[in-house]
Amino acid sequence: MFLKPASPDIRVPDPSQQGTPGYWLPGEGREVESSMYWARRLIDGDVVEAPAPAAAASQPAVALPSAPSA
Numbered sequence: 001m002f003l004k005p006a007s008p009d010i011r012v013p014d015p016s017q018q019g020t021p022g023y024w025l026p027g028e029g030r031e032v033e034s035s036m037y038w039a040r041r042l043i044d045g046d047v048v049e050a051p052a053p054a055a056a057a058s059q060p061a062v063a064l065p066s067a068p069s070a
Helices: 036-044
Strands: 002-007 048-051
Touching: 002 036, 036 048
Parallel strands: none
Antiparallel strands: 002 048
């Protein structure tokens, strides 16, 4: 699921990133694995579900080379 902080002034720790510089859930959000931890953050109102950015749609399609004809 894709979650982001409910407001810009809320800092929410991301346990899957513990010990790394990206320990906090970024303001633009991140894809996280569904767990009781995130369910509780949703219930508490610390985070909100959001649509994941369409990264694949914004990248141009790569043309594959065609096979030589026989």
